[in-house]
Amino acid sequence: MSMERTEKLRVVNHPAAKVDAEALVTGRAVYTNDLAPADCLIVKIVRSPHAHALIKEIDTSRAEAVPGIECVLTYKDCPQKRFTLAGQTYPEPSPYDRLILDQRVRFVGDAAAIVAGTSEEAVKKAMKLVKIKYEVLEPVLDFRKAKDNPILVHPEDNWRSLCSVGADNNRNLCAHDVCGAGDVDAVLKSCDYVVDRVYHTKANQQTMMETFRTYTYLDAYGRLNVVSSTQVPFHVRRILGHALDIPKHKIRVIKPRIGGGFGAKQTSVSEVYPAFVTWKTGKPAKIIYTREEAMTASSPRHEMEMHVRVGADKEGKIRAIDLHTLSNTGAYGEHGPTTVGLSGHKSIPLYGSPEAFRFEYDVVYTNVMSAGAYRGYGATQGIFAVESAVNELAQTLGMDPTVLREKNMVREGMVMPAYYGETTKSCALDRCMARAKEMIGWDEKYPCRDMGNGKVRGVGVAMAMQGSGISHVDTGTAAIKVNDDGYYSLMIGATDMGTGCDTILTQMAAECLDCDMSDILVHGVDTDVSPYDCGSYASSTTYVTGMAVVKTCETLRKKICERGAEYLGCSAEDVEFDGQKVTNLKTGESITRKELGNKVMSFNNEPLSASEAFSSPTSPPPFMVGMAEVEIDKETGVPELIDYVAVVDCGTVVNPSLARVQVEGGIAQGIGMALYEDIVYNKKGKTYSNSFMQYKIPSRLDVGTIRVEFESSYEPTGPFGAKSIGEIVINTPSPAISNAIQNAVGVIIRELPMTAEKIYRGMQEER
């Protein structure tokens, strides 16, 4: 079915190199710091050494006296209206709990002062001379004890929550909710088997290779121009308006090429500091986060503890799922109320329509680094818990975990009560499972094979889903115009952060307009000129902005026909546009796109352009199955990932080579989360994991072999049948690798990462 609809496609569903590839592989100066003017003031942050403290005195006089220092800013200089740094559509669910600088510091690394000067040396020298007297307070470091703790992270009166998310700063609560269907306790009570377990995922760093960075300057109109490595330029404009307490029309945000984001740059981590400096001094300013700052004062994944109960009958029919998630948002609430929702809404629906489900959560403030958005956005954590619980259920039932899933998985046309009651209009999860089993040789390898050299290999499985944009919220807009010689310029507000959206949106436009990709010029984001787009997050760009592009091109085609007919002196009904020329079907007379483009530049009263927006009432989930083969050294517990197989249903694959790399990259990040990456704090709340030396992301020697295939469904509401791909791909490694370890040596690890020592200890306990 989907084959028929996609086989006629000329550009979409075909691989194409990225439109910016040549610049990137030859090292052109296209990133923020490559473009920053040489005369920018260097901006750096003096950071709190304490997890929780009040600034009693702050003396900047000696720092300001250092030659070359332009200004030293403290909380006394900052506007006192609270805001959030979360890049979300207004009104943001994230609480307004921030000031640019606050008298209260809430984690080790929290900003205490801003220093700006003409050279790095001067600024570093001055930073040491900012004298701060702190009243050190007891911190809340254990997120299990944060709710209703007498120590409050945000006791301030002007803390605000704009949406009803169950937040209460007097209880250290950033959000709370409960939802469900049916009587979960009663159904679980009547189940033949119930698995009741607690899983724990740690915070993780996105570690995009380009850290947070921004430069700012005033333009000829006295407006604040902000060039930043961000996923959310339009949100940054609003956030800066709030933070600086200035009108939004005073701000322009430009996004150049970006060295990766993965959600980290969906929080406005770095923009406020140089913006504040430029606004105060009138001078250009830039901040480049060091890797240490990017590891200690950024926007990592929310740590979560998830209590899961899954009940089934003797045949393995899953009857009820109960999930309680405790999420640690750290010192501030960015993305706290929303990430947690995905831990249930993107895990429970994998099992279609159980008789009953319940999903309850608390999101708490603590005095550790504030969390944010990271690819997967809570789904990753929830899927680790629910998929692991299902794997434990399979063991309890004595059933192959793939068979248990085949009995219960969501299928096309099913209603998903835990997914806002949406119906899956496209779902090839069953085909993904079948193909993944073939690819890895599941039936031959399950559960394990002793390799005869002290090592044993096990295989494991997990399923995953995500959304495609935020339904009823995310908005994408595209604009396109016809220029000289008939070339098109496509304007989008979605942000390519290396993911290739400039390319795939060009592909879609070329498909719609029957032209080559090279006939279309795509423009990066500039909030002054680009059409509005909420930004690139929530797996929205392909689906939401993609539909906006399709709608825009359809409108433009109509206008081209009308204009062509006008120039040909006939009726619009009598013409056809084949991409190159408009032809009068009655006379055979035609006008080329080139002629048309040049003609509209003279004696013309209406521009030949179009612009349309798109927002969706649904968020169709992509689905996938991941399978891991892991070898365990029976003496040391050392795990080695041998093979990882992934089969993905993202609807129509818009660009197979880019989509494949998305999958491989997401899986590698998931492998890092599963096996290696850990943010470790000491007793005083200072993190040890402050560099690539101490926080180990996988090298190419640590990921085994990753093999990817697609099993496409056709999503009727998406552009050319497409759904999202960006986030889902990080969700299967943790549960699949855990399951492989379980099947190899019988050890079940419920806290990430799954280190050799944990596996070794598990094997010791087994004995």
Next chain:
Amino acid sequence: MFTISNYVKAKTLEEAYELNQARSSRVMGGMMWMRLGNARIKTLIDLSGLGLDRIEETDNVIRIGAMCTLRQLEQCDALKRLFGDGVAESVRHIVGVQFRNQATVGGSIYGRFGFSDVLTAFLAMDTFVELYNGGTVRLSDFVNRKQDKDLLLSVIVRKGKRQFRYESIRQTQTDFPVLACATVTGIVHGQETWYFSIGARPMKAALLEKKWEIPRDASEEMIREYAQEVAASFTYGTNMRGSAEYRQHLAEVLVRREISSILAEER
């Protein structure tokens, strides 16, 4: 932030030594670690123009200049002939080729770092360090000395018929070791002798010498007992990469594997 007021590329060893006597002088190795500290260096002394970047083989020794890179060590045929693949194994996990093209043998040994694979490996061999002022001393003595103002000129490995094995456990392949372990055996003064060096415990490598005559057909059980004794002779600590208890277990496993591997080859 580290700072340097003055950089001198020394023209003679004597000049380098004299400059280094000032309290705030430092000798530059590969600059891998020094840069990460907060030292305020008055004079940084570069030894790269003094011919210390060569590996020389004589009838009795292999002399490795202090400015040789870890990559030279990894690709050294003389060391490979003498010790097999063990030497390359001891450095190939260290970050990457670029890092090993830069990190120096002198810097690794002089630094006496806890995580050092290089130190762990050389300690188990019959190794000396040549100092500018302090003569030639055993590496096992040098390891326990405090850092002083002498210059390390070369690392000298005495040739002899010895077997060498090196293994390490790491969380990721290019991370610091959770534990590193080298085993060497040979006939010393007419007697079979075993040397065990265990590093990253997480304390720096230490050496254990045993005049053991392990039969070539020793049983698994017997080898296990030897390994247990070796592992129990060292102290271990806990950090974010592993607990003391786990490290001791790993030491036992790795020592056992190394002994077994040597015996198997000799059988």
Next chain:
Amino acid sequence: MEVQFVLNKKQVKVDVGPDAVLLNVLRELGCKSVKCGCETTNCGLCTVWIDGKSRLSCSVLAVSVGGHEITTLEGVEEEAAEFGRFLAEEGAEQCGFCSPGFIMNVLAMVRELEDPGIEEIKEYLAGNLCRCTGYMGQMRAIEKYLAYRKEARG
């Protein structure tokens, strides 16, 4: 201090402080391809060649390269573009931020290793981290590039 060295086949003379690192000096000289990803010698983004060998420019003092030959991606642009096409065809440059350092080390590898196997390639490039691609696409590009070179040389 004044230092003279050869940068991309041209003599340059710069005045730098004794603690200036090569990475920053090269960027100031216009070689913007050279990137910093970590500051702790772990990521490989700042890879340049010194006398033809891959080195981490973040931990090389600029004063110490006097008389040496430095090559950045700007100095091997044609070759970079040639390999880069293979990379782009796989979509394996992704964000592109790690590409310059990675490409420099790939080009160093093809000079140093004769007909390397997959494991050898992986080990040679282990010091080049990439967070976007999961490395598989890079390997596909390298394999195709090596086959192409072999064929081109007959």
